[in-house]
């Protein structure tokens with residue numbers, strides 16, 4: 001496998017101090033799992049009539065349901081938070097190493113993604129211009145993408161790997177949002193800060209998983225395998241198999257995003273950038289080929305990469321449905337006490353004025 005394995009920060013060819021800051025940031029998250037059992041008792045009167053719904057019942061009854069939730073129990077380190085926010089202000093990108101995601105789990109999920117696309121277990125879309133196919137999965141935790149009744153343990157296992165990956169990425173997303181809240185605070189009065197400010201706007205977990213395979217083209221003329229774009233939502237967490245090509249646009253140049261096994265590539269989407277008055281940057285990025293214009297990657301590496309299928313998984317985080325796309329516009333236009341307006345006004349705690 002040919003991998004873009006070039007260190008974590010990248011100096012310009014001319015060696016000047018125009019450094020792309022894509023730091024590797026370790027985030028240690030401590031969690032606790034709580035189980036809540038809710039018991040509903042039916043109230044039966046002397047004539048065995050269920051008072052709740054008027055039916056006749058031979059005995060009193062109760063039903064219970066159990067929900068399990070995992071919560072983060074530690075506070076973000078201020079140092080890590082500042083490092084993270086500094087990278088997101090500069091390049092809009094960082095590499096995240098989390099204790100919650102093992103390299104093995106990440107690798108297996110990439111393998112399952114590749115299999116699901118190849119076997120068309122998911123709804124596969126062929127991109128009209130880029131040499132890639134992909135599937136968009138939302139509500140991943142509610143659906144099974146395989147036939148569970150077939151007793152195919154391999155398939156069932158694959159389905160679980162994807163679901164567990166999403167569970168883990170939701171926790172990592174939440175902790176990243178907590179770090180962003182802490183890191184954005186400009187003053188030293190950290191006691192004032194609502195650590196969960198951004199996380200609370202995401203607690204419905206409106207995430208989408210995009211499974212992507214870039215087919216081999218074996219051609220030196222292959223241009224972008226994924227054309228340049230910025231992501232729409234708040235944050236994106238990307239796993240790739242390390243095949244070269246991912247580039248970000250920084251200070252007028254296309255630079256390779258370093259690959260470090262076991263890490264997630266974090267980048268800011270345009271919603272979060274807008275909320276923070278573009279303090280955090282929604283940076284253009286692309287997957288370059290050897291024929292891509294103005295590429296700062298090694299052309300031989302990019303050619304070699306076209307000889308291999310390239311698999312990636314993008315986890316796009318979107319906010320809760322009641323949160324407006326344009327927080328500032330809503331807040332200033334209506335100035336009502338909606339959740340959205342309140343949220344925007346609270347952005348001032350980070351030194352972001354409307």
Ligand SMILES: O=C(O)CCC(=O)C(=O)O
Nearest residue numbers: 212226240246287312314
């Ligand atoms: O495949 C990649 O490495 C990048 C994909 C990407 O940027 C996207 O799907 O938004």
Ligand SMILES: [Fe+2]
Nearest residue numbers: 229230231285
């Ligand atoms: Fe993207």
